Structure formats: C-alpha cells, structure tokens
Amino acid sequence: MWGYLSAHAESAIDFMITFKRTQPDRPVGDRDAHRLKGLSRQIVTSVAVMVLAIMMMVLLGSYAFYASLWMFFPASLSPPDSWFPSPAEWMWIVVTTLIGLGIAVWVAARLSRRILAPLNSVATSLRQVAQGNLAARADTNDYSLGEATQLVSDFNAMAERLERIEQERIFWNAAIAHELRTPVTILRGRLQGLAEGIFQPDPALFASLLHQVEGLARLIEDLRVVGLAESGHLQMHLREIDLQGEIMTVVKACESALMEKGFCLSLDLQIRLVVCDPIRIRQALLALLENVLQHARPGAIMIKTRSDDSAHYLSVEDSGPGIGMADPHLIFEAFQRGPLADGPDQKGNGLGLAVVKAICNAHQGIATYTQSHMGGSCFTLCWPA
Numbered sequence: 418m419w420g421y422l423s424a425h426a427e428s429a430i431d432f433m434i435t436f437k438r439t440q441p442d443r444p445v446g447d448r449d450a451h452r453l454k455g456l457s458r459q460i461v462t463s464v465a466v467m468v469l470a471i472m473m474m475v476l477l478g479s480y481a482f483y484a485s486l487w488m489f490f491p492a493s494l495s496p497p498d499s500w501f502p503s504p505a506e507w508m509w510i511v512v513t514t515l516i517g518l519g520i521a522v523w524v525a526a527r528l529s530r531r532i533l534a535p536l537n538s539v540a541t542s543l544r545q546v547a548q549g550n551l552a553a554r555a556d557t558n559d560y561s562l563g564e565a566t567q568l569v570s571d572f573n574a575m576a577e578r579l580e581r582i583e584q585e586r587i588f589w590n591a592a593i594a595h596e597l598r599t600p601v602t603i604l605r606g607r608l609q610g611l612a613e614g615i616f617q618p619d620p621a622l623f624a625s626l627l628h629q630v631e632g633l634a635r636l637i638e639d640l641r642v643v644g645l646a647e648s649g650h651l652q653m654h655l656r657e658i659d660l661q662g663e664i665m666t667v668v669k670a671c672e673s674a675l676m677e678k679g680f681c682l683s684l685d686l687q688i689r690l691v692v693c694d695p696i697r698i699r700q701a702l703l704a705l706l707e708n709v710l711q712h713a714r715p716g717a718i719m720i721k722t723r724s725d726d727s728a729h730y731l732s733v734e735d736s737g738p739g740i741g742m743a744d745p746h747l748i749f750e751a752f753q754r755g756p757l758a759d760g761p762d763q764k765g766n767g768l769g770l771a772v773v774k775a776i777c778n779a780h781q782g783i784a785t786y787t788q789s790h791m792g793g794s795c796f797t798l799c800w801p802a
Contacts, residue, residue, distance in 0.1 A: 460528070467524040471517040482509050535565040539572050551580040589751070596636055600629045639768035642700075643751055646775030653694040653779050660691045660698070660722060660731070667702045668720070675706070679715030680735075688724040693780060693800065698731070701776040704769040705733040705796050714738060717791055728782070728799050737793035740786065749774040749784055773798065 486493050486505060493505040502510065538555040545553035554576060557569045607626060610616040645651035664686060675682055702720075709718055716736030723730045740748055751771040770784075773796065777784040782800030789795040 459531075463524050463528050467521055470520055474516060474520075475513050478513060479509070532565055535569045539569060542572065542576065546576060546579070551576060551583055592751070593640065597633070600633050600636075604629050636768070639772050643768060643771050643775050646779060651775060651779045653697065655692055655694055655780075657690055657692050658695045659689050660693070660729075661686045661689050663695050663699055664702060664720060664722070664731075667699050667706065671703065671706045671710075674710060675718065678710055680709070680713075680718050681716070682718045682720070685719065685721040688722050688729060691724070691729050691802075693729075694776075697776045697779065698798075701773045701798060702731065702733070704772050708769050708796075709733065709735045713793055716793075719789075719791065724802060726802065728802050730797055730799050732795055732797040734789040734791055734795040735793040736789070736791045739788060739793045748786060770796070 483494075490505070493503055495501060495503040495506060535555065535557040538557065542553040542555040554573050555569045557566050604626060607616060607622065611618060611622070616622055642651065664684070668682065668684070672682065706718075713735035714737055718736075719732075719734040721730070721732045721734070749770045751768055774784045777798045777800060780800035782798060785797050785799070787795045787797070
C-alpha cells in the first residue's frame with residue numbers, strides 16, 4: 418500500500434519537475450513575463466491541487482478504511498505473513514483509483530476548457546477570415562486564462578485592422594476613379610472633337626488639354642508620394658540647405674497666381690540653414706499654397722519659419738474662412754476635404770494635405786492644423802533640428 422502511495426507522489430513530483438524544465442529560458446519583457454507566469458501558475462496550481470487532493474484522499478481514506486476494518490472486520494485484513502491484498506483491500510484500491518482518475522479528469526476538463534474554448538473560437542474565426550469574412554471575431558468567456566484572453570484580443574485587433582484596410586482600399590479605389598474621371602472625360606471629349614473636326618486646333622484648345630494633362634500628372638505624383646509614405650518607402654535625401662532660399666523659390670513660382678486671386682503675401686523667415694530634403698520641403702510648401710489658392714478667401718497670407726533647440730517650424734497662415742471639421746487631424750488624410758466636400762464649388766483632389774503629412778512624417782516630424790490669429794487656417798510643419 419505504501420508503495421502504491423509513493424508511486425503517486427513520485428509521479429506528480431516528476432511531472433512538475435519536467436514541466437518546469439521545459440519552460441523557455443529566453444529573456445522576456447515585463448508583459449510577456451507576466452503572461453507566462455500566469456499560464457505557468459494556472460497549470461502548476463491545478464496539478465498541485467489535483468495531486469494534493471488525491472494524496473489526501475488516499476492517505477486519510479486509507480487510514481479510515483484500515484481503522485474501520487481493524488475495529489469492525491479484522492477478518493477482512495490480509496494475514497500478516499502475506500503480501501497479497503485481501504478482497505476488501507482490492508476493492509479499496511479500485512475505488513481510490515477510480516476516484517483519483519475522476520478528480521484528474523475533472524481538473525483536466527476544467528483547465529482544458531479554459532484554454533481550448535478561446536483557442537477554438539480563434540481557429541473558427543481564422544477560417545472565416547481566410548474565406549473572406551473580415552467581420553469575423555473571436556470571443557471568450559469569464560473563465561478563460563489571461564493568455565487566452567490576450568490571444569483573442571490580439572486576433573480581434575488584427576481582424577479589425579484587416580477590415581479597416583479593406584474598407585480603405587475600397588474607398589481609395591472609388592476616390593481615385595472619381596478624381597480621374599473628370600480630366601479623362603474632358604481629354605477624351607476634346608480629343609474626339611479634334612479627331613472628328615468639331616473643334617478647330619488652336620493654341621487655346623491645346624493649352625486647355627495641357628492643363629488637364631498637368632492636373633493628371635500632379636494627381637499621379639501625389640498618389641505616388643502618399644502611397645510610398647503609407648508603405649514606408651518614401652526616401653528622403655537629407656542635406657543642409659538654405660531654407661530661406663528654398664522658400665523664396667516657391668514664392669516666386671506662385672506669386673503671380675496669388676496676386677491674381679487677390680492674396681497679399683508676407684514673409685517672416687527667422688532661420689536659414691536646416692537639414693532636410695529640399696525637393697520635398699518645396700513640394701510640401703507648394704501644396705500648402707495651392708490649398709490656400711483653392712480654399713481661402715482673398716486676403717493676407719503669412720509664411721513663417723522659426724527654430725528652437727529641438728525642432729524647425731514652417732507655417733502657412735491665411736485669413737479665412739478656416740476649417741470647421743470636428744477633428745482637424747482628418748484633413749491630413751487622403752481625399753478628405755472638410756465639411757464642404759460635396760459642395761459644387763469644392764476644388765482640389767483631396768491629396769494636397771495628405772502629401773504634406775507624408776513628407777513631414779518622412780522627416781520624422783509632424784504636420785498640424787490650428788486656427789490662425791488672422792481668422793483662418795494655420796498649417797505648421799515641424800521636424801527635428
């Protein structure tokens with residue numbers, strides 16, 4: 418009998434030692450350590466409780482069983498000179514074995530349910546996602562282990578991101594088709610008119626066609642910049658430049674168009690030498706000035722630069738009407754045009770500020786929008802000094 422009890426105890430101890438040795442010895446972070454500790458604690462605790470319950474049942478039950486036989490049925494005990502159990506002892510061995518197995522099965526079933534239920538939910542949801550159902554989500558219950566709950570949470574976050582990416586892809590396809598439709602339709606109509614002799618070839622018509630082609634080229638370049646930025650492949654060629662000179666180059670290119678629209682441009686340039694990609698900075702400033710031309714009312718425009726110990730700043734302010742969006746960060750997303758996006762007078766392709774954000778992010782900086790002290794919009798590019 419004591420050999421039988423020792424076998425149970427040694428098996429439990431061997432299992433726990435083996436389990437401990439199989440744990441990875443790799444360094445983990447605080448979060449991973451907490452999660453591994455939780456799973457290990459649950460398994461070790463469950464096994465320890467199961468072994469303790471079986472051993473206490475066997476020890477206390479055996480004491481009570483043999484005491485009862487000794488007091489009331491001494492003839493049922495095996496003879497002192499025999500190592501072979503009596504029928505009553507055989508019955509006790511079978512009963513304790515069945516009870517021990519029952520306890521082990523019960524503990525294993527509860528533990529496996531807490532581990533496998535969320536895993537099965539994740540597996541089912543994965544099959545649905547693989548079949549194209551990106552709205553599938555895994556669920557868990559209140560009895561799941563922390564690691565299983567974290568797995569379900571991570572899977573649902575991944576599925577939500579995939580669904581959002583798919584929705585953004587559909588939106589981008591529709592938006593790009595919408596932006597390409599108008600210039601392509603105009604080009605097709607006028608070229609067809611020229612081919613059929615409806616329109617007479619003259620410089621004004623060719624200038625109009627060239628304007629549409631230039632618009633398409635700008636749209637394609639803006640899409641390329643935003644796409645490269647989204648994929649993390651927008652390369653910057655950083656070097657030390659005269660920022661004031663680069664700004665003046667853009668101002669000279671846009672000055673006549675600004676004056677024709679009734680804008681009065683003023684400059685407050687406080688810094689000269691900075692490290693950046695001059696081509697991209699000119700592109701961002703040009704996009705901001707085009708945004709002013711398309712959306713601001715005629716009035717004062719201020720271009721400012723300043724610098725501190727940590728960053729350089731380039732801002733463009735206008736005199737109104739500003740942007741009334743509840744979330745100003747949305748205006749830097751592609752094809753976002755503010756609250757008048759569906760109005761008949763809305764201009765632009767909705768990519769200018771997205772290009773500004775992409776260029777600023779590529780410089781490890783940030784593009785922000787605030788209300789200007791002149792009553793309009795103030796767009797600021799900030800990148801590390």
